[in-house]
Amino acid sequence: QVQLVESGGGSVQAGGSLRLSCAVSGYTYSSYCMGWFRQAPGKEREGVATVYTGGGYRYYADSVKARFSISEDYAKKTLYLQMNSLKPEDTAMYYCAAEGLGPSHCTVVFATPDRFTRWGRGTQVTVSS
Numbered sequence: 001q002v003q004l005v006e007s008g009g010g011s012v013q014a015g016g017s018l019r020l021s022c023a024v025s026g027y028t029y030s031s032y033c034m035g036w037f038r039q040a041p042g043k044e045r046e047g048v049a050t051v052y053t054g055g056g057y058r059y060y061a062d063s064v065k066a067r068f069s070i071s072e073d074y075a076k077k078t079l080y081l082q083m084n085s086l087k088p089e090d091t092a093m094y095y096c097a098a099e100g101l102g103p104s105h106c107t108v109v110f111a112t113p114d115r116f117t118r119w120g121r122g123t124q125v126t127v128s129s
Contacts (some may be wrong), residue, residue, distance in 0.1 A: 002026040002118045004096050009123030016086050016127070022079040022096030022120060031055075033099050033106035036070060036081045037113055038092035038125075045095070045113045049081060052103040059107045064090075086127045093122040 008020040020036070035050040049070035050059045058070055069082040079096055099118035105111060 002098065002117075004098060004118060004120035006094065006120045006123040009094060009125045011128065012086055013016050013128055014087055014129050017082070017084045017129040018086065018125060020083070020096075020123060021082040022066065022081075024098065026076045027083075027098075028129055033101035033103075033111055034072070034079050035097050035106075035108075035111055035114075035116065036068075036079075037095045037097060038090075039095070039122075040092040043092075047108040047112060048094070049108050050108050050111050051079070052101075052106040055103050055107060057103050059109075061108050083125070086125075088127050088129045089124060091127050093124050095118045095122045 003025045012018055023106040029084040032053045034053055036047050037045050039045040048061050048064055049068055051070045053072055056074045067085045071080045098118040101111055
């Protein structure tokens, strides 16, 4: 059974940093599309960053480019999201997700939340001004 468990959320002031982790178990980690998504109150879930595991392809939403970085530790089967220069508008519940999409489909534009069937429960990020 696939399990995704997020951690690392918290409350920070604007300009601060956080690193989110997503521990993966229950399936072969390589050759999967994994992504970070977020959902703020009253808003739809949106893609933040995606990576095709083992392939090094990384994509970011325009709103987080140059501030966020998605990475993975293959040996630990863990996905990370380093978030720098945080803004109040980054406040949301952050989720990681996994799906068997090919590398050409593992982009933030194509890999929308509805294309993922495996989700973690989320970790809250709150950024105060």
